[in-house]
Amino acid sequence: MPSLAQRGVAECLGTAFLLAGVVGSGIMAARLAAGNGALALLCNTLPTGAILTVLILTFGPISGAHFNPAVSIAMALRRELPASIAAIYIAAQVIGGIIGVWVAHLMFELPLWQVSVTVRTGPGQWFAEGVATFGLLLAILGTRSAYAVGLYITAAYWFTASTSFANPAVTIARALSATYAGIAPAGIVGFIAAQMAGAFIAVGLAGWLWQRETAPR
Secondary structure, three states: OOOHHHHHHHHHHHHHHHHHHHHHHHHHHHHHOOOOHHHHHHHHHHHHHHHHHHHHHHHHHHHOOOOOHHHHHHHHHOOOOOHHHHHHHHHHHHHHHHHHHHHHHHHOOOOOOOOOOOOOOOHHHHHHHHHHHHHHHHHHHHHOOHHHHHHHHHHHHHHOOOOOOOOHHHHHHHOOOOOOOOOOHHHHHHHHHHHHHHHHHHHHHHHHHOOOOOOOO
């Protein structure tokens, strides 16, 4: 079984690559789309879903490939992960996310330290984040499939008003990028609150939907 150090590094590295993919593809999309918003979003969506699938397949055998505090908390609530290890995972994910954003900035020769000014807030955006995270957790708990998770995020980019952050670590990290993928810091609390609400509801529903049968019907 992988050591705790190996698992923490896997979570940090995986989240870093995820954010490098999200922010890097967003920068590239904004540069190449020539102002076409739909094309830019598509160019940001496809690499995100693809790299998430690859990262889950790569690091899943080591840490479970959460890359998301909402997922780690959900696993702790389901007693599939000790709370102490979940806390380490969350710290690794937040640190990894910030590193990934910085890597994207360096690759595109942008200032390392930035703060987003892109306003993403309001009831519609918050509800969208709740829905996005609710669906993501159901996909994870119901399938345990890297492909299902990658495809869900690809779809949720388009059917949610918030473009489906669905991840507190991603939300925090994207606030540190004044690029296409950014979110102004003022929007962080609302997004994370909505994400966790969606995750909690998903955990409760999943426990009922996929409960183990203890007696004949």
